Amino acid sequence: MIHSLGTTPRRKQLLRNLLAYRALMYENGYVSGIQFLDGSFVEDVERHSGRDPGDIDVYSLLDAPARFLQHPELWQTDEGFKFWEDEIQNQPLNKARFELDTYALLIQELPFGNLLQDVMYWYSLFSHQKVTFAWKGFVAVLLDQRTDAEALGLLGGS
Numbered sequence: 101m102i103h104s105l106g107t108t109p110r111r112k113q114l115l116r117n118l119l120a121y122r123a124l125m126y127e128n129g130y131v132s133g134i135q136f137l138d139g140s141f142v143e144d145v146e147r148h149s150g151r152d153p154g155d156i157d158v159y160s161l162l163d164a165p166a167r168f169l170q171h172p173e174l175w176q177t178d179e180g181f182k183f184w185e186d187e188i189q190n191q192p193l194n195k196a197r198f199e200l201d202t203y204a205l206l207i208q209e210l211p212f213g214n215l216l217q218d219v220m221y222w223y224s225l226f227s228h229q230k231v232t233f234a235w236k237g238f239v240a241v242l243l244d245q246r247t248d249a250e251a252l253g254l255l256g257g258s
């Protein structure tokens with residue numbers, strides 16, 4: 101993904117920002133899940149619109165950290181739901197600090213029916229261009245600290 105989407109200085113910065121967001125997750129125990137990347141970042145927006153991508157749209161399906169599954173009462177503390185809501189799910193904050201348009205869902209919280217409904221919604225949103233409604237794809241990336249460290253090295257980040 102670094103080689104195919106990190107083709108300009110702007111794109112490399114957005115990828116470094118994505119890796120910083122993922123590092124925030126890892127540091128707080130969110131180490132398993134999948135992220136879907138979309139928006140102008142996954143298109144050739146430079147060629148067809150003559151501009152750089154403005155951000156990366158990120159939809160995360162995450163497993164709850166083990167400590168919350170083993171001790172559900174911890175979810176009610178500042179490191180539990182408050183952190184989830186104030187940091188991981190806080191779209192305006194993540195837009196300002198990481199240039200990411202973020203949405204997140206804990207897989208363990210939902211009955212299957214709601215999960216299916218959410219997946220269908222995000223698929224329909226992410227599978228078309230915003231302006232032309234043309235079909236397009238999106239990128240799915242598993243959370244993996246080891247490959248994130250390698251990616252950061254490829255981007256020349258610290």
